[in-house]
Amino acid sequence: MAGPIYIADAEGLRTVVLEGLTVLFHPRSGQTHIVAPPAPEILDVLCEGEADLDGLVARLRQRFDFDEAEGRAAIAARLSELEAAGLVRRS
Incomplete structure (x- = not known):
């Protein structure tokens, strides 16, 4: 069974990159x-x-070289954080 579908809530989002972090x-x-x-x-x-x-x-x-298992865990954790911040939502 497929997991949740995620959508970025990025309308009007403004970004600035500063020393490796993104505001x-x-x-x-x-x-x-x-x-x-x-x-x-x-x-x-x-x-x-x-x-x-x-x-x-x-x-x-396709864009970055990373270990799939480790990457999947990190991506899942970041998705939860982005969802809690209101930047990502589930459809």
Whole structure:
């Protein structure tokens, strides 16, 4: 069974990269978030279209070289954090 489908809530999102971190201003919530990789990369990929965890890992592996098992765990953790911050939601 497929897991949840994730969607980026990035309309109007403004980003600034500062020394390896990314500052995100989310106009819908009025909040500013400071995130580290792979959070900005996850948001970039989700802005291309919704995806479940498997699809997201596959898209990110096309761009970056990482161990799939370790990467999957890190991506799942970042998805939870992005969801809690209101930057990602489930469809």
